[in-house]
Amino acid sequence: MRRRIRDAFCGIAGLLLWALPAVGQIQVGELSTNLSGVISAGYSGDFGNDIQSSHGLNFGGNATASGYYYSPNFVSFNLSPYYGQSRANSNFQSISDSSGVNFSSSIFSGSHFPGSISYAKAYNSEGQFAVPGLPNFTTHGNSDTFGINWSEFLPDWPSLTANFQTGNNQYSVYGENSNGSSDFHSFGLSSSYSIAGFNLGASYQKGASNSIVPQVFQGEQTGTITTDNSGYGVNASHRLPLNGNFSTSFYRSNIDTDYLGYSYKGDFDTLVAAAAVQPNDKLQMSVTTSYTDNLAGILFQSLLQSGNSLVPANNLESSHAWDLTGGASYSLASNLQLQAQADRRDQTYLGDNFGATSFSAGVTYSHGLLGGSLNTALSLIDSMVDRSNQNALGFATSASYNRRIGPWFVGGSFNYAQNVSTLLISYTTSYYSYSGNVRRRLGDFNWSAAANVGHSGLTNLPGTNSNSQGYSTGFGWKQYINLTGNYAKSNGIGLITGGGILPLNLSPIIPSDLITLYGGTSYGFGLGSTPLRKLTVSASYSKSSTNTVNAGIGSSNQFEGMNAQFQYQFRKMNLVGGYANLSQGFSASGLPPANISSFFIGVTRWFNFF
Numbered sequence: 001m002r003r004r005i006r007d008a009f010c011g012i013a014g015l016l017l018w019a020l021p022a023v024g025q026i027q028v029g030e031l032s033t034n035l036s037g038v039i040s041a042g043y044s045g046d047f048g049n050d051i052q053s054s055h056g057l058n059f060g061g062n063a064t065a066s067g068y069y070y071s072p073n074f075v076s077f078n079l080s081p082y083y084g085q086s087r088a089n090s091n092f093q094s095i096s097d098s099s100g101v102n103f104s105s106s107i108f109s110g111s112h113f114p115g116s117i118s119y120a121k122a123y124n125s126e127g128q129f130a131v132p133g134l135p136n137f138t139t140h141g142n143s144d145t146f147g148i149n150w151s152e153f154l155p156d157w158p159s160l161t162a163n164f165q166t167g168n169n170q171y172s173v174y175g176e177n178s179n180g181s182s183d184f185h186s187f188g189l190s191s192s193y194s195i196a197g198f199n200l201g202a203s204y205q206k207g208a209s210n211s212i213v214p215q216v217f218q219g220e221q222t223g224t225i226t227t228d229n230s231g232y233g234v235n236a237s238h239r240l241p242l243n244g245n246f247s248t249s250f251y252r253s254n255i256d257t258d259y260l261g262y263s264y265k266g267d268f269d270t271l272v273a274a275a276a277v278q279p280n281d282k283l284q285m286s287v288t289t290s291y292t293d294n295l296a297g298i299l300f301q302s303l304l305q306s307g308n309s310l311v312p313a314n315n316l317e318s319s320h321a322w323d324l325t326g327g328a329s330y331s332l333a334s335n336l337q338l339q340a341q342a343d344r345r346d347q348t349y350l351g352d353n354f355g356a357t358s359f360s361a362g363v364t365y366s367h368g369l370l371g372g373s374l375n376t377a378l379s380l381i382d383s384m385v386d387r388s389n390q391n392a393l394g395f396a397t398s399a400s401y402n403r404r405i406g407p408w409f410v411g412g413s414f415n416y417a418q419n420v421s422t423l424l425i426s427y428t429t430s431y432y433s434y435s436g437n438v439r440r441r442l443g444d445f446n447w448s449a450a451a452n453v454g455h456s457g458l459t460n461l462p463g464t465n466s467n468s469q470g471y472s473t474g475f476g477w478k479q480y481i482n483l484t485g486n487y488a489k490s491n492g493i494g495l496i497t498g499g500g501i502l503p504l505n506l507s508p509i510i511p512s513d514l515i516t517l518y519g520g521t522s523y524g525f526g527l528g529s530t531p532l533r534k535l536t537v538s539a540s541y542s543k544s545s546t547n548t549v550n551a552g553i554g555s556s557n558q559f560e561g562m563n564a565q566f567q568y569q570f571r572k573m574n575l576v577g578g579y580a581n582l583s584q585g586f587s588a589s590g591l592p593p594a595n596i597s598s599f600f601i602g603v604t605r606w607f608n609f610f
Contacts, residue, residue, distance in 0.1 A: 270290065
């Protein structure tokens with residue numbers, strides 16, 4: 001009954017809106033606004049083993065209302081509600097049928113007290129659970145975010161900016177029997193002031209997050225990640241003779257977190273000072289020094305990504321680090337530059353003291369070559385670790401080249417490094433990557449292809465390597481046909497987070513039972529065509545196979561997705577139809593793969609209401 005009432009209401013509203021004339025902008029008193037949108041109506045259905053099957057008439061649409069009050073610099077706004085979207089009847093060609101609203105507003109943007117407000121709410125929206133280098137697994141759930149920002153910029157007074165953000169997300173992964181969620185909030189203050197040639201600044205941040213992570217690849221109970229962090233700092237800078245500048249900063253951080261039962265709590269201070277001069281257009285010189293009384297805190301921050309909380313090993317808790325770096329660069333020509341650098345580092349961790357001195361020299365060069373453009377760089381690094389009689393020689397090089405050869409466009413790049421220092425003195429990293437692309441146009445035909453390969457890992461430390469490969473090609477003939485294909489292969493180590501698997505560096509400081517090994521392959525195809533002037537059709541297919549191992553528990557994971565859509569335009573209306581299918585499963589869950597399909601056929605109409 002509720003669905004029938006909803007459909008009837010939407011149908012009546014749709015018919016009324018269908019009849020509205022397009023009258024442009026409306027102004028009521030000091031309010032000026034525009035409203036446009038798209039309304040859809042048709043027959044749709046959903047069926048599968050992981051959802052409740054349904055079919056029947058469906059109404060949906062989206063709208064955008066924008067405008068201002070009094071003047072755009074006083075109060076302006078943009079409101080975008082949507083209903084019954086992200087389905088096979090939408091450009092997203094996805095499974096879930098989502099609704100929600102996005103809102104943003106600027107207040108007093110032309111004054112000394114500008115502010116902004118934003119809000120977003122989504123129901124049954126589609127999301128992704130990431131796998132590095134491979135197609136992501138599909139999730140669905142609800143989310144909302146809210147943010148407010150306000151500033152004060154009075155002449156001859158210190159500036160002040162305050163911001164607040166909060167949000168939450170509840171989701172589930174198709175083919176897995178546990179749910180995930182995350183929520184966060186953060187508050188920040190910052191201020192700046194200039195006096196007697198000094199640029200001064202101060203800041204304060206505080207935030208917290210909580211995530212429930214579905215153990216998609218482990219078949220165990222869901223895990224919890226909590227983080228509470230805060231910090232404050234000051235900074236100052238001043239111009240120096242010889243076109244130079246001096247800057248210094250101090251920041252104190254506090255972190256209290258728990259990652260799947262592994263906890264970390266601590267304070268750490270970081271002090272940085274830097275000076276640079278440029279005596280002439282060719283020569284630049286700089287020196288930088290930094291100190292932290294808690295190296296574990298710095299390492300912890302390096303592992304924070306997109307709000308995910310990761311935990312270093314507890315045996316790094318008593319640690320500190322000091323670094324002094326001096327460097328210079330000289331331009332022999334506009335396209336040729338030499339660099340030199342000396343670095344001294346002292347660190348305490350793993351119950352021992354470490355020290356290292358390194359010297360490096362490099363050159364960058366760019367020039368036209370054989371009708372194309374060549375860019376290259378090379379640097380050599382000589383490092384001596386204290387209490388060691390051996391020098392470690394490292395180097396890094398890169399090159400890229402692009403050229404047109406008649407109807408051909410070719411390009412490529414290459415990067416390679418060996419024994420490059422990491423945040424920890426006793427560990428170095430090596431990596432390589434190369435890529436190439438080619439395009440060819442012959443009359444109404446065009447063809448393109450691209451490839452990329454990458455490898456990285458800690459030197460002389462087995463089990464820390466990550467590899468990736470990707471290949472793609474495309475063929476087109478006018479607007480009638482556009483074919484694409486792709487293949488990818490990836491493997492490495494990472495950590496399970498609320499957003500999927502996060503690629504991992506510095507794995508020796510992570511407890512081994514938290515590390516996830518992953519590997520897999522994927523391929524896909526796509527087709528697009530405009531056989532008639534007002535008719536477009538498209539279809540895509542992708543499939544991936546992934547294997548993961550965590551704490552001795554392995555899982556074979558499968559993903560397969562297919563989408564097809566057509567659209568025919570007549571006047572301001574479109575006849576549209578679409579089909580989407582998703583098959584996704586994880587052997588560790590002990591459940592059969594989820595197999596879900598959705599289809600739609602109907603009409604849409606665009607309106608400019610006012």
